[in-house]
Amino acid sequence: MPVFDLTQHPHRRYNPLNGEWLLVSPHRALRPWQGQEEEPDTAARPPYDPTCYLCPGNGRANGTHNPKYTGTFVFDNDFAALRDDVPDGQLNKRELLRAEAETGLGRVICFSPRHDLTLPEMDVPAIRNVVDVWTEEYRTLGARADIGYVQIFENKGAAMGCSNPHPHGQIWAQRTVPGEPAKEGAQQLAYFQEHGRPLLADYLAVELEENQRVVLENEHWVALVPFWAVWPFETLLLPRRAVADLTQLSAAEKDGLADALRRLTIRYDNLFNTSFPYSAGLHQSPTDGEEHPEWHLHMHFYPPLLRSATVRKFMVGYELLGEPQRDITPEWAAEKLRNLSEVHYKQHTY
Amino acid sequence: MPVFDLTQHPHRRYNPLNGEWLLVSPHRALRPWQGQEEEPDTAARPPYDPTCYLCPGNGRANGTHNPKYTGTFVFDNDFAALRDDVPDGQLNKRELLRAEAETGLGRVICFSPRHDLTLPEMDVPAIRNVVDVWTEEYRTLGARADIGYVQIFENKGAAMGCSNPHPHGQIWAQRTVPGEPAKEGAQQLAYFQEHGRPLLADYLAVELEENQRVVLENEHWVALVPFWAVWPFETLLLPRRAVADLTQLSAAEKDGLADALRRLTIRYDNLFNTSFPYSAGLHQSPTDGEEHPEWHLHMHFYPPLLRSATVRKFMVGYELLGEPQRDITPEWAAEKLRNLSEVHYKQHTY
Numbered sequence: 202m203p204v205f206d207l208t209q210h211p212h213r214r215y216n217p218l219n220g221e222w223l224l225v226s227p228h229r230a231l232r233p234w235q236g237q238e239e240e241p242d243t244a245a246r247p248p249y250d251p252t253c254y255l256c257p258g259n260g261r262a263n264g265t266h267n268p269k270y271t272g273t274f275v276f277d278n279d280f281a282a283l284r285d286d287v288p289d290g291q292l293n294k295r296e297l298l299r300a301e302a303e304t305g306l307g308r309v310i311c312f313s314p315r316h317d318l319t320l321p322e323m324d325v326p327a328i329r330n331v332v333d334v335w336t337e338e339y340r341t342l343g344a345r346a347d348i349g350y351v352q353i354f355e356n357k358g359a360a361m362g363c364s365n366p367h368p369h370g371q372i373w374a375q376r377t378v379p380g381e382p383a384k385e386g387a388q389q390l391a392y393f394q395e396h397g398r399p400l401l402a403d404y405l406a407v408e409l410e411e412n413q414r415v416v417l418e419n420e421h422w423v424a425l426v427p428f429w430a431v432w433p434f435e436t437l438l439l440p441r442r443a444v445a446d447l448t449q450l451s452a453a454e455k456d457g458l459a460d461a462l463r464r465l466t467i468r469y470d471n472l473f474n475t476s477f478p479y480s481a482g483l484h485q486s487p488t489d490g491e492e493h494p495e496w497h498l499h500m501h502f503y504p505p506l507l508r509s510a511t512v513r514k515f516m517v518g519y520e521l522l523g524e525p526q527r528d529i530t531p532e533w534a535a536e537k538l539r540n541l542s543e544v545h546y547k548q549h550t551y
Numbered sequence: 552m553p554v555f556d557l558t559q560h561p562h563r564r565y566n567p568l569n570g571e572w573l574l575v576s577p578h579r580a581l582r583p584w585q586g587q588e589e590e591p592d593t594a595a596r597p598p599y600d601p602t603c604y605l606c607p608g609n610g611r612a613n614g615t616h617n618p619k620y621t622g623t624f625v626f627d628n629d630f631a632a633l634r635d636d637v638p639d640g641q642l643n644k645r646e647l648l649r650a651e652a653e654t655g656l657g658r659v660i661c662f663s664p665r666h667d668l669t670l671p672e673m674d675v676p677a678i679r680n681v682v683d684v685w686t687e688e689y690r691t692l693g694a695r696a697d698i699g700y701v702q703i704f705e706n707k708g709a710a711m712g713c714s715n716p717h718p719h720g721q722i723w724a725q726r727t728v729p730g731e732p733a734k735e736g737a738q739q740l741a742y743f744q745e746h747g748r749p750l751l752a753d754y755l756a757v758e759l760e761e762n763q764r765v766v767l768e769n770e771h772w773v774a775l776v777p778f779w780a781v782w783p784f785e786t787l788l789l790p791r792r793a794v795a796d797l798t799q800l801s802a803a804e805k806d807g808l809a810d811a812l813r814r815l816t817i818r819y820d821n822l823f824n825t826s827f828p829y830s831a832g833l834h835q836s837p838t839d840g841e842e843h844p845e846w847h848l849h850m851h852f853y854p855p856l857l858r859s860a861t862v863r864k865f866m867v868g869y870e871l872l873g874e875p876q877r878d879i880t881p882e883w884a885a886e887k888l889r890n891l892s893e894v895h896y897k898q899h900t901y
């Protein structure tokens with residue numbers, strides 16, 4: 202029998218960041234696909250859409266009008282999942298039915314006044330403005346005594362439940378630390394207590410040494426396909442310096458984040474010559490007023506496409522009932538992303 | 552301020568079966584939807600499709616032909632994610648890059664020779680045949696020394712990644728217990744050690760007492776929307792008698808399961824007058840040769856539709872990066888399902 206080979210044999214990988222396992226089936230990329238295909242996003246959009254509730258000057262569901270903003274624009278979500286006017290309370294029936302009131306709020310961040318742009322089509326200074334808004338929102342919301350965690354994220358593309366193509370992201374901020382960052386926090390704390398160094402700092406060192414899963418680098422940031430990636434082209438964007446949150450980044454590091462965001466999202470669009478759908482978001486320290494030297498700020502990109510602009514990976518039966526499963530190896534995905542141009546496909550002149 | 556009210560105020564609920572929390576936002580069901588809509592499945596299908604690789608007598612990818620089966624038909628998946636010819640091996644680089652070879656196999660179960668049927672359109676004896684196949688497969692695969700867990704599931708509908716409408720399910724059987732049943736096993740064991748009774752038996756008693764989330768019952772089974780449901784119309788199908796796996800069910804209990812499956816899936820189809828997509832699957836005891844008195848066999852249904860045959864719930868940004876979130880309460884969903892007819896909408900004569 203041949204020796205065990207990660208590029209060929211089914212195996213499970215461990216995610217030390219959240220403590221969970223996934224199944225990798227490298228040989229399975231070959232199976233034919235006869236199922237649902239996505240609509241590729243080929244709509245040509247105007248720079249301003251009078252029916253868009255995010256465009257400058259337009260009316261919103263709450264009856265107000267957006268300002269004629271020229272950069273970024275942030276407002277309270279008119280349909281937030283979290284509210285701050287919730288009375289305290291809880292339920293506990295024999296430890297089996299347990300519920301607790303939750304308070305918080307939702308914010309929407311328009312990245313640009315231009316209805317027809319997305320992050321990869323914006324320039325670095327414009328993306329840097331988005332980074333600054335994220336930082337200020339995290340700082341201000343996090344300073345509130347009733348906010349213990351600030352989740353910043355973007356759903357891009359109809360395939361990821363995004364209901365408006367105007368470039369925007371969201372913030373859900375709440376009293377409690379939600380499940381995913383809670384798991385990551387516990388794993389990072391345990392590692393820090395054992396090794397005296399942040400888990401992701403050590404992980405980044407291993408990745409730079411192996412140089413198999415790195416997609417792009419600049420002076421301050423590294424984008425890589427994590428060894429434990431679940432989504433086909435999932436990436437992790439990490440600052441080289443282990444800081445716990447955005448407010449601890451220097452100006453140069455924020456510029457570096459803007460540069461890395463632009464380059465990574467251009468590569469994504471170039472992979473299948475389509476506006477690449479994803480959910481992405483920042484994980485950072487809880488805002489509980491404590492020091493968190495174990496926390497290493499990072500950004501996850503979870504894109505669903507697998508083989509083309511229309512064929513996605515479905516996280517269904519086995520994935521929901523068993524555990525996450527992937528068909529192509531993270532190393533193969535990283536190589537694909539690494540070999541792509543950083544000139545956006547729409548800018549190519551043929 | 553009013554008192555805390557589960558039907559109105561955002562709150563978190565705890566899932567004692569897997570140890571995780573979710574966010575419930577009851578007020579959010581009202582937000583308008585402008586995003587992606589699913590294609591409702593209205594295709595009229597022939598009872599036999601010459602191009603279907605699951606229909607009786609037809610050719611398959613591996614070059615063989617299906618028998619002219621008249622009931623159920625089981626075969627090895629031609630594109631299985633798991634294989635049993637994998638050499639043993641592992642990788643561990645500083646506890647950060649960890650992988651282990653995994654062995655196993657994939658099976659496909661055709662529920663019926665009829666290409667145009669689905670479970671809710673089959674009669675109880677035909678569904679009982681499917682239950683018998685599940686039982687025999689669990690018994691036979693589970694008896695193998697190299698199989699520690701048998702995951703039986705069905706992906707129904709294009710929205711759940713199903714690539715062929717011919718009624719069928721799958722089995723992925725493997726050496727290791729995957730993440731979800733591993734979590735459920737640990738939670739059930741801890742509860743059993745503390746209380747001397749299975750967790751789900753006690754939970755079922757509470758649900759029958761409260762009678763708010765029960766959808767349907769027969770002599771041996773109860774279908775309910777669990778207090779901690781994540782998907783809008785998620786249900787849990789539980790045998791009244793706490794058995795660890797299918798092989799411990801009596802003939803009457805297997806008939807009861809077939810009856811409950813038919814009635815539950817008819818209600819699902821009737822909810823939006825559409826062939827209701829879902830991923831569903833059985834969780835039962837690991838096949839490690841040990842006794843598992845803590846394990847209570849059950850079946851999960853995870854259906855994505857939220858408001859109509861075309862509007863689904865997206866598990867995206869916050870759900871992937873924070874924690875699962877739902878817009879309608881489990882109690883409201885249970886009431887909707889409870890009030891539906893058990894005559895399939897296609898059978899109605901107007």
Ligand SMILES: O=P(O)(O)O[C@H]1O[C@H](CO)[C@@H](O)[C@H](O)[C@H]1O
Binds near residue numbers: 516520711713714
């Ligand atoms: O095996 P199928 O039906 O081709 O594939 C489907 O179910 C599998 C098991 O849940 C998933 O891994 C695939 O993403 C999905 O498309």
Ligand SMILES: O=P(O)(O)O[C@H]1O[C@H](CO)[C@@H](O)[C@H](O)[C@H]1O
Binds near residue numbers: 362364864876
């Ligand atoms: O808030 P939106 O963009 O309307 O809604 C989208 O993102 C939310 C946060 O991930 C999800 O809960 C919704 O299911 C999704 O459709």
